[in-house]
Amino acid sequence: MNETTVMPDAAHDEAAHEDEHGHGAHDGPHGYISSKENYLKRLRRIEGQARGLQGMVSDEKYCIDILTQISAMTSALQSVALGLLDDHLSHCVVDAAAQGGPDADAKIKEASDAIARLVRS
Amino acid sequence: MNETTVMPDAAHDEAAHEDEHGHGAHDGPHGYISSKENYLKRLRRIEGQARGLQGMVSDEKYCIDILTQISAMTSALQSVALGLLDDHLSHCVVDAAAQGGPDADAKIKEASDAIARLVRS
């Protein structure tokens, strides 16, 4: 989808690696490669929470305790989403904006729609 | 935690089985037994979504597509939470309220706190 827009040249890459804020450093096409292992670890933990919830329902644990786990899991999911969104803005959107033109507008529109879905979900 | 408050007598059970709204029918201590299989099915699907997300991150799928999946998973989780909360209000809270006293107050306080966590997560 955005393969053509995100094609970091060497100069960009060098600047990126100097970034101290975690914004800008990326090696792959979709920007989050640097923290891919971190995202996978968090998603595995979320998968474990989903399995834990099944155990709680199976064992008929107290509803309120199950709801507390669901709130924790929802927060963990939101946190992953906010991280991915920050990565996306830092890389895809910034790169598209640097190139300008209709593609930049389309990327912003797409990001805004994703943000609206997150805020409303 | 609430074993003593939820002790449906026969009369209550009979009325419960006539309930057409899904409110009132329960056999176990925690009220959601009637739809336990349904909850387990939804949680298994949510677990599958968590696994699918790991595949998307592994394959470096487009961020926006991953965010769309996270929004869907968050909505599915919220829906399970709202179902459990409705079951909890319909059974534990109603039963405690019918008995009255400090236990009823404690149950309401506990439910309100759970709702606040859901609204804010």
Next chain:
Amino acid sequence: MNETTVMPDAAHDEAAHEDEHGHGAHDGPHGYISSKENYLKRLRRIEGQARGLQGMVSDEKYCIDILTQISAMTSALQSVALGLLDDHLSHCVVDAAAQGGPDADAKIKEASDAIARLVRS
């Protein structure tokens, strides 16, 4: 709507006034009378925030600062909603549950729907 169900008798009122948790004490039909002034004060502040936002937009203040104000205002509104919901559960729902019957089920269904709207908004 709930005029018939919430008709506290003297015995109930006496118990209510002994309540130390703020749950149970009410004089009016809709349960929140005891903290009515508190709710009005918070809603006046929220109204002031809405007016302040108009000033910020008029003066073309920085977007991010406006968004920060909107987040604060949303939290204040949610907090009022959670307070009213707790009052509603403590009074109307508990009273209906104590009476039992289809009215109790209807009250729970109505409360659950309101909670779902809050969680999803």
Next chain:
Amino acid sequence: MNETTVMPDAAHDEAAHEDEHGHGAHDGPHGYISSKENYLKRLRRIEGQARGLQGMVSDEKYCIDILTQISAMTSALQSVALGLLDDHLSHCVVDAAAQGGPDADAKIKEASDAIARLVRS
């Protein structure tokens, strides 16, 4: 705060006015000038909703009806926030990204923080 970064040159302005998606057209420093009247109108309506809520509490209207109004008001506020955020990304962030450097990173960080506050509020 961002006065120095957003200094659209004539060429940019011309392109902006051709934008059919509402992204890109702006005359003022903070990007939302084109729809300022629209935002003010929506915020006045939100202020009216806050005043309406005070009337409902004063008159001791039914809690559930008040909660419905609060959900509607929260949605209206969120919608204003999402509009402002889209404007902000389309203008300030895109302009900063086009210039590149640490300012672009700072703008993304700032926007991500604002998004996190919206998602969590």
